[in-house]
Amino acid sequence: MSEQGVTPQSVDFSAWYNDIVVKADLVDNPERTPVRGCMIIKPYGYELWEAIRQGLDKRFKATGHQNAYFPLFIPMSFLQREAEHVEGFAPELAVVTHGGGKELEEPYVVRPTSETIIGDAMSRWIQSYRDLPLLLNQWANVVRWEKRTRPFLRTSEFLWQEGHTAHATYEDAQAETLRMLDIYAEFAIHEAAIPVIKGQKSEQEKFAGALASYTIEAMMGDGRALQAGTSHNLGQNFAKAFNIQYVDESNKLQYCWTTSWGVSTRMIGAIIMAHGDDKGLRLPPRLAPIQVVIVPIYRNDDEKSRVMPVVERLAAELQDAGLRLHVDRRENLSPGFKYNDWEMRGVPVRLEVGPRDVDNNKAALARRDILGKEGKQFVDQAGIVDTVRQLLEDIQASLLRQATEFRDGRLHEVVGDYDRFIDIIRGGEWALTWFSGDAEGEAKIKADAQAVSRCFPLEQPYAGESGPCIVTGQMTDRMAYFAKAY
Amino acid sequence: MSEQGVTPQSVDFSAWYNDIVVKADLVDNPERTPVRGCMIIKPYGYELWEAIRQGLDKRFKATGHQNAYFPLFIPMSFLQREAEHVEGFAPELAVVTHGGGKELEEPYVVRPTSETIIGDAMSRWIQSYRDLPLLLNQWANVVRWEKRTRPFLRTSEFLWQEGHTAHATYEDAQAETLRMLDIYAEFAIHEAAIPVIKGQKSEQEKFAGALASYTIEAMMGDGRALQAGTSHNLGQNFAKAFNIQYVDESNKLQYCWTTSWGVSTRMIGAIIMAHGDDKGLRLPPRLAPIQVVIVPIYRNDDEKSRVMPVVERLAAELQDAGLRLHVDRRENLSPGFKYNDWEMRGVPVRLEVGPRDVDNNKAALARRDILGKEGKQFVDQAGIVDTVRQLLEDIQASLLRQATEFRDGRLHEVVGDYDRFIDIIRGGEWALTWFSGDAEGEAKIKADAQAVSRCFPLEQPYAGESGPCIVTGQMTDRMAYFAKAY
The missing domain is CATH 3.40.50.800 (Anticodon-binding domain)
Incomplete structure (x- = not known):
């Protein structure tokens, strides 16, 4: 341990993280926090969140989004309307069964995410194509009951923003999904100095209820990946479950196409682990509470x-x-x-x-x-x-440059050689390889390397070409990153 | 109904309020909101809240307060440690009994206010007099199960800020309590154009667990009072319940003195009802989302x-x-x-x-x-x-002037004449009278006029003098306002 009581990164990255979040006064000691898996964010940590919040909020408003606020509680029946959604979230729910001294007729869940309750509101607010697009965002706390928790990375309660938008066409929804992914990436790169990679999640890894999920993936100081923000094209899944319809220009009733996207207090974890060193935190000047x-x-x-x-x-x-x-x-x-x-x-x-x-x-x-x-x-x-x-400004640029060099030195392109592919991942680095997206294939990789795909990067190195899937051998036209992840 | 479908104030103030909050797009129609008593704040309403938040946050930071974030959930046992506190809040609690698919060993309540969980943290964070004062604030949602709800005025979930501070002496805590009351009043007057009256709550009306509660009381367009913000000197009640102690300069262990203070989305209701007219809202320029x-x-x-x-x-x-x-x-x-x-x-x-x-x-x-x-x-x-x-600027000043004239025309000083006193209150105006603070006396007034004391104003018109309590007749040295209230 150093004189500040922080285990050096080089000795034990995980212990370093656990030490630094407490020693640097970002959070209260998790072992002493009286509510299982929930964090107490101390002022220094909260100021960092305020800077993140301000930076993102400005960008959302500049692109026409409006903030609103929806109830913390969601009727259990709402979640059940979208089959994949409830299946994905059911194991993580906190349930309110009593209110005002009485047992509730229908239990409420504490929101794990708000697609359902906002979808229900959209169904009332949208009548015609003139009401579209509807571009909403909410800053809120959400609860997902987690077994193993770590401050900022995985906590039962966390703070985030969740964008929810409705559009007339698939194309509009897809454009919005990618626009917000771009905003996240731009924020991460220019404010947090983290050179994230934009990409699409595999079918296995996408959001419960989405048509397609996109992510910004960041490399941490131990080589692991961290999903730092996601943007989902929800197709018409929630529109159909919640009856979000509009009358189009030819007077026909149509279902909307919706999106959702979120960045959370996890971003703080990303900043800590992307830039920190043996001495402790290294905060990017644009977000640092004290510059x-x-x-x-x-x-x-x-x-x-x-x-x-x-x-x-x-x-x-x-x-x-x-x-x-x-x-x-x-x-x-x-x-x-x-x-x-x-x-x-x-x-x-x-x-x-x-x-x-x-x-x-x-x-x-x-x-x-x-x-x-x-x-x-x-x-x-x-x-x-x-x-x-x-x-x-020099330091801001220097942190981004250092993180980019660190990342680029740990990205490996692998074609065909499955053993090398697994070795790279096990060794804590990232492998970019042809991948069919096959579920069984991804399960085999998970078993062999304790890792799944991070994303199909939007920037494909061999766009228009094909290669053999690393696990099934079948020809495929996209490469994906694989890495161990937080 | 007017052409916008808003009942004129002059016809039915209460119906006017219910109409305008929906028609002006501040909230979603409460009758259609799927979660009992919780509001959906629409973008126009949320922008108003953002302006309030920004105006207050700036003032808190300028006076040395730091934001932090504490868990949404509070162990039931925490609430029970302060006897008056749990008694006051027990009937309004929402209780989480299940998490992650299992029944919890100890149920959690969704925070109705955070004195207990923050008090527990303070007991860990404060060691010596050098750690004092500890000046914290939290922006959060809270839940108090309400039977009859109205948007912004009384909802089962609302947004607010709650300040929590710890001090070495009673005097320091009292100074902080009054400092924050001053900040609330200054904000209400200069930003919201509401000429609030600062005062102290009676023993009956104080916060559950406080030594003394202070309030800013606003007059609404129907003459009723609305408590627009409160500041509490908690004495050593929570310090003793949660063991918030410090070692003083002579190396002796002492209990801290704590305060708490809050302003909520209720302030939006105050702005609506202080300034609105038959045509609808009249927003003060400094807070108006659209100027x-x-x-x-x-x-x-x-x-x-x-x-x-x-x-x-x-x-x-x-x-x-x-x-x-x-x-x-x-x-x-x-x-x-x-x-x-x-x-x-x-x-x-x-x-x-x-x-x-x-x-x-x-x-x-x-x-x-x-x-x-x-x-x-x-x-x-x-x-x-x-x-x-x-x-x-003219409009900002004009709204404050109008509200002040309206208020001053409805404040009545009454000495000795109980029947006139009750008539004034029943007539929807405010009576300022000598009041001993007696509990039975206040109960009698409540029965006779459906109203309790609003506050003992800090500015007493006859400071240093005494007069006969309006209800008990005993000589007393303070006058209090009485009025029907929201």
Whole structure:
């Protein structure tokens, strides 16, 4: 364990994760949280979620979506209307049987997702083609009873947004499905600095009740995949189950085509595991709750009285410029301890001001993505805002570049050689291979490698060509990624 | 019923409310909402909530509070640890008895409020005086099973924020309690244009488990009172129930003093009923989802081709200036219909552009708070942003002024005359009178007037003096407001 009590990644990635989410104050210790599998998100973790929420919400609104809010409770009978949907979610339901001191006539489930209750509302709100498209989104908590839980990655309650839209045609619904996948990918890449791969899920791995599911897949620091967001073309499945109909331009009654798409607090897990290192978190500047921490350096009251006015002035300048800033004013802690502490918490830039810096009108800037002397520079106090802004942009780009290089070094194209294919996956890397999508084939791979397909990437390297499915040998026209996953 | 199908306020205030929340698209029709007593908040209503949320959140953060998130579920045993608390909430609980296909060992309640689960977390997070004050807030949904529900006013599920703080001393907790009450009042007055009265609840009316509860009380358009936000000094009640302790500067273990405070989607109901008129909503400009609606006026394609470019140009100018704007591009609807529609939805300013306006470089501005010719003016297109901004400020001030005049005309001071006191309340107005706070006395007033005390206002008209309690006759030093309430 390091001095902060965080197991190094290189020793045990999983233990590192469990340590860092608690030590960095993202969540309360799961072992002490009194509600099974539910997390307590502490302020530092919640600020990260607020930044994610803000970044996505802005994008949803810019593309014409409106937020609304639907009930937490869903009548059990609603879930049962879409056969695959209820089958998929039944084992994970929390059920309310009593309300106001009485047993309920029909039990309610706590929403695991809201296709059904929103579908029911859509059936009332949509009359004619003029009401389409209907583009809704909801920010909410959802509950899926999980046996084994880990903060952010798999919890019985989590926070998310769920988009729900209705359209006149299959083509419109498909365009929406892919538009939102693009928005997720753009957000992940540009804000979270995670080079996700967009792709389609296999029939086995798609959402319960969907026609087709799309995903953004991210590679974590241990090589595992993490599904960081999904977008589903629901076809007419929910429209038929909930009678979502419209009168078209020639006055004929038609079923709508619907979509749904979601990103959750899992994105926080993705950020932790895509960028973290042995020292702790490394947060992308665009989402970091604290972008710059100022550590004042002094050994006595005289030095303090010279250092602090400069610290306060620089802090005010940076804050006025809209940067998210924290001054570490803690007494009785050494600068070295503070450096480690803020490095562990992933703050992108540390600004140090000591007596000599005051004399020289300088300050030291240390970047979290490059530790030690190499990442430290002495800069003029004049123009500090521009200097820090530029540095934050560099770090943002550097994190994306590092994650992309890490990912690209672990993607392997395999044709025909099943044993090598399995070895790659077992070795914790990703294999891209021809895959027919066959259910039995996918089950065999699962048995051999403890992994299923992550996605058929939208960008196919040999578009228009075919090759032999890695497991069935039959010729097929799409390649898929396989990897162990969270 | 008016042409929009809204019962006039003057005919039946309650029917007006029920009509307007649906017709103005704030909520889905409650009779069609499939989950008993839960609301579906439609986009127009949710935007109003987003504005409230943003306005409050900004104020909380500016006063050092941090957002966090705690579990939706609370072990039943937690509620039972504070005797008054469980007694107050037990009849309203929704209970989860099954999860993941199995019956739970201990049932969970869906949070009706989070003092208990947050108190438990505080007991782990607070060690010493250095950890105090701990200033937390949570944006969440809560559930209180209600028999009779009305959108925004009383629903089984609602959205709110709940602040929870811990302090070293009674004085600190009391200062926080009143600070947050001030923030609520300032928000209500300046953003929602509602002249609320700050006061303390009687012992009978305080929060279950609190030492003292404070409230902001608003007068609705029918004279009834509505409690629009509350702030509670919880004393050491929850600290003792959940063992929230700290080591003080002299190394002694002490119990903390805690507070909690909340504002909910009820605030939307307050805005509707404080400002609405026979025509529908009147939204305060600072919170209105749409501040300006542009209605283009033309009778044929030629006129349309001249009008629309001006509309688009003005729309772009206003939008670029950060105003929340909507252009009503609907075809086949008369301008008159559109005027009524937007008046019903409460948009503060309507901007009309017709062919003659185009010729004269003019536009018409109609204000929602003054209907008809009196509230309409023709203005230059040049400088439209400043003109509209100024008008919005005028309307904001005018709504507050109107609500204040309305309220002040219905506040009556009564000393000694019990019959007159009861008549005032029964007549739908507010009586301010000497009140000892006596429980039996309050019960008698309730029986006689179907009303209890709203609050002892913090601003007492005769501070330092005494008078005879209106019901017991004993001398007392505080006056209280009584009124029928929502």
